[in-house]
Amino acid sequence: MKTGIVLEGGALRTIFSSGVTDGLLKAGVDFDYLVGVSAGIAYGVSYISKQFGRNLEILKRYANDKRYMGARNLFKPGNRCYFGLKFTYQDIPDKLVPFDYKTFAAWPGRAEAVVTNVETGKAEYLEVPRTDDDHFKLLQATCAMPLLFPVYDIGGKKYLDGGAADAIPYRRAFAQGCDKVVVVLTRERSYRRQPEKLQKAIDLRYRQYPAFCETMRERWKVYNAAREELFRLEEEGKVFLFAPENTQGFSRVERDQQKIQALWRAGYDQADARLEELRAFLGA
Secondary structure, three states: OOEEEEEOOOHHHHHHHHHHHHHHHHHOOOOOEEEEEOHHHHHHHHHHOOOOOHHHHHHHHHOOOOOOEOHHHHHOOOOOOOEOHHHHHHHHHHHHOOOOHHHHHHOOOEEEEEEEEOOOOOEEEEEOOOOOHHHHHHHHHHOOOOOOOOOEEEOOEEEEEHHHOOOOOHHHHHHOOOOEEEEEOOOOOOOOOOOOOOHHHHHHHOOOOHHHHHHHHHHHHHHHHHHHHHHHHHHOOOEEEEOOOOOOOOOOOOOOHHHHHHHHHHHHHHHHHOHHHHHHHHOO
């Protein structure tokens, strides 16, 4: 039996997912396959490297550091992004909150990141390299929120945020042969995505990529339909879902340390409380 875990994105709201995976890490729960979107996989690699609390430590130290995120980074030559790319993807993992590359490389499973091909508007699923990957270039690409990040070139193809085309890639997990799939959402069960408020700006900025603009225009419908299907699959016992109870008032670029700690704790406590239920689902 092959098991898989799916990690939704959501920028800093993904600290909930880190709470869940830290709880699973402490309990010794592992998977054969991991697929994540945006911050889901960017944070998820710390689960693979078995570094309990690493993502929370990063946000505790740097959520209020302008080198980590802030509007002025958009105007820095060579950055053009809300997040400080060198600081986030080089300084932090290599020096400040070291990433365990050795343990990550030794993980026997397969990890994939979702990216959106801006020329086709379709999702693609790329295996996360077990080396530095040119300063985590793939992780940068999957996190590349429209308007806030540059377009990334990987292997001659142009990519942005994987969440545009496939925000919750549970179908990919089944397609990869997983029999049991765990999905970690970053929005409460009652959440419904609305049409993109910045669609006009997206249409203007990415006018040379009409397929991508159409994907962004339809994203809210696709996302809501996917969640409805997930809830049906959960009722049928085919997936196991974790979801926060409340994310109201929590920004995707949240700086409030109490809110960050609380959302991480909510994920950790939920994983702990549902551990036996999860083990039964996985057949462990």
